[in-house]
Amino acid sequence: MTDHVFSSGRITARVAGQGAELQSLADGAGQERLWSGLPAWPRRSPVLFPIVGRLPDDTAWIDGRPYHITQHGFARDRAFTWQERRADGCTLVLTDDADTRTIFPFRFVLTLDYQAEGDTLHVRYRLHNPDPTRPLPASLGAHPAFVWPQRPGTAKQDHVLTFERPEPAPIRRIASGLLQPTSFPTPIVGRTLALSDDLFIDDAIIMDDPASHSVSFHAPDGTGVTLAWEGFRELGLWTKPGADFLCIEPWHGFSTPQGFSGEFTNKPGLLHIGPGEEWYGSWSVTVDPKSAPA
Numbered sequence: 459m460t461d462h463v464f465s466s467g468r469i470t471a472r473v474a475g476q477g478a479e480l481q482s483l484a485d486g487a488g489q490e491r492l493w494s495g496l497p498a499w500p501r502r503s504p505v506l507f508p509i510v511g512r513l514p515d516d517t518a519w520i521d522g523r524p525y526h527i528t529q530h531g532f533a534r535d536r537a538f539t540w541q542e543r544r545a546d547g548c549t550l551v552l553t554d555d556a557d558t559r560t561i562f563p564f565r566f567v568l569t570l571d572y573q574a575e576g577d578t579l580h581v582r583y584r585l586h587n588p589d590p591t592r593p594l595p596a597s598l599g600a601h602p603a604f605v606w607p608q609r610p611g612t613a614k615q616d617h618v619l620t621f622e623r624p625e626p627a628p629i630r631r632i633a634s635g636l637l638q639p640t641s642f643p644t645p646i647v648g649r650t651l652a653l654s655d656d657l658f659i660d661d662a663i664i665m666d667d668p669a670s671h672s673v674s675f676h677a678p679d680g681t682g683v684t685l686a687w688e689g690f691r692e693l694g695l696w697t698k699p700g701a702d703f704l705c706i707e708p709w710h711g712f713s714t715p716q717g718f719s720g721e722f723t724n725k726p727g728l729l730h731i732g733p734g735e736e737w738y739g740s741w742s743v744t745v746d747p748k749s750a751p752a
């Protein structure tokens with residue numbers, strides 16, 4: 459079985475072994491909240507590892523040698539091993555092997571655990587460095603795409619993001635896949651971001667170090683979801699203008715800054731996990747219980 463379906467009795471989710479990717483998240487009325495992977499963007503909720511974003515020429519220089527790592531890394535295209543399948547969740551593992559070491563010459567064990575609890579789906583990450591002598595430099599990120607509009611028949615521009623706290627800090631942008639050196643005034647007013655496709659004409663909105671650890675994505679009638687995260691430092695927001703999805707992406711890491719060159723281990727934004735050590739992060743999405751059609 460390549461997929462696993464599980465439920466809390468209030469939400470139902472489906473996860474694929476390929477990429478450990480969340481494929482579906484439906485509320486108690488059966489309304490789908492996750493993007494369905496249509497041609498505008500064929501993914502749904504990829505796992506970003508061992509990089510977030512891009513490298514110059516898709517190349518990492520490690521110990522003086524070039525390694526080809528494409529955008530967002532290789533985990534999203536690898537088959538994970540099922541460690542556990544449960545009625546309310548599942549656990550999957552990806553471990554380095556001879557193939558990954560030709561792309562990324564480090565040892566790692568990446569574990570994802572999904573659990574449905576009430577109206578909330580929890581997604582937990584454990585990144586372990588089993589190498590007894592060498593640190594593990596890597597980035598890790600989530601990329602869930604939610605249907606936009608959340609309520610069928612509602613205009614996209616009537617949706618808002620409401621952050622846990624005011625977010626006055628400037629945002630960052632990328633150009634040609636790399637992080638621009640300048641920052642830009644935030645479009646967030648207080649705690650609220652009024653959504654429109656125009657926000658994403660210049661690609662993703664990147665928040666370096668948001669004050670918030672949660673954000674709600676809602677239509678005017680309250681239909682929506684709330685995403686919360688721990689352990690991740692950055693937050694990305696993205697869509698393809700004209701497509702009916704919005705990605706809300708907790709990251710630890712970001713695209714390579716323009717002008718950066720040199721060893722991958724010196725790339726800004728990386729985790730550096732010591733020999734035998736591990737890193738934990740998580741995000742959760744809560745489906746608003748008031749959102750089911752009457």
